[in-house]
Amino acid sequence: MEQAIAKVEIxxxxxxVTRWTFPPGTATGWHRHEKDYVVMPTISGELTIVQPDGTxxxxxxxxxEPYARTVGVEHDVQNRSDATVEFVEVEIIRPARG
Incomplete structure (x- = not known):
């Protein structure tokens, strides 16, 4: 699959903060999240998540409709649909100090 488009915004x-755009036939490639993160979808759709065990x-x-995950998630996120899907991912390095 082609590489999904990742644009670091902050x-x-x-x-x-990274905007991930998945035109049809694109993927993130295998990766492991080294930080806790929050995902906010901006364009609805379906993505296929491939787990390390192949499921x-x-x-x-x-x-x-956002969701959050903790450090250590490992996967390849693929768009096998016919439509573009997009989300904004916020990786949390440390709490902000006021």
């Missing part, structure tokens, strides 16, 4: 001492889960994302 990178500072406490977070990294696959089809995940339906709805624009505006």
């Amino acid at each position: 990178e500072n001492a406490f977070c990294v 696959e889960v089809v995940s339906s994302l709805t624009a505006g």
Whole structure:
């Protein structure tokens, strides 16, 4: 599969914000999350999550409905659908200090 489009929009001492755009036939490639993170879908659709053991889960994302995961998640996120899917991912480096 082709590489999904990753655009880092913010990178500072406490977070990294990346916009992931998945045209049909694209994927993140294998990766392991080294930080806790929050995902906010911006374009609804279905992505296929391939787990390290080879199992696959089809995940339906709805624009505006966020979810969070903890450090250590390992997977390849693939768009096998005919439509573009997009989300904004916020990786948490440390809590902001007021």
